[in-house]
Amino acid sequence: MGIREKWRGKGIGYLLLEEVIKWSRANPFITLLWLEVYDSNQAGKALYRKCGFDPCGTMKGFFCEDNTYIDKITMVKHLK
Numbered sequence: 604m605g606i607r608e609k610w611r612g613k614g615i616g617y618l619l620l621e622e623v624i625k626w627s628r629a630n631p632f633i634t635l636l637w638l639e640v641y642d643s644n645q646a647g648k649a650l651y652r653k654c655g656f657d658p659c660g661t662m663k664g665f666f667c668e669d670n671t672y673i674d675k676i677t678m679v680k681h682l683k
Contacts, residue, residue, distance in 0.1 A: 639676065
């Protein structure tokens with residue numbers, strides 16, 4: 604998920620994620636949601652924690668940006 608820079612910080616990401624969670628809870632076959640986020644994405648990680656996602660794994664040095672390797676964090680939310 605990505606939000607254009609001028610629209611960030613207005614709660615759009617939270618609303619979108621809450622709708623996904625609501626839709627997922629209504630589906631009895633979905634018991635777990637997971638996502639991945641770059642460790643450098645502080646705003647994203649904060650949003651996912653706010654929505655109840657917990658870190659469950661790290662892939663070290665997954666992505667290289669400006670000659671710096673960034674870890675990828677996997678986060679999960681149990682629905683049941």
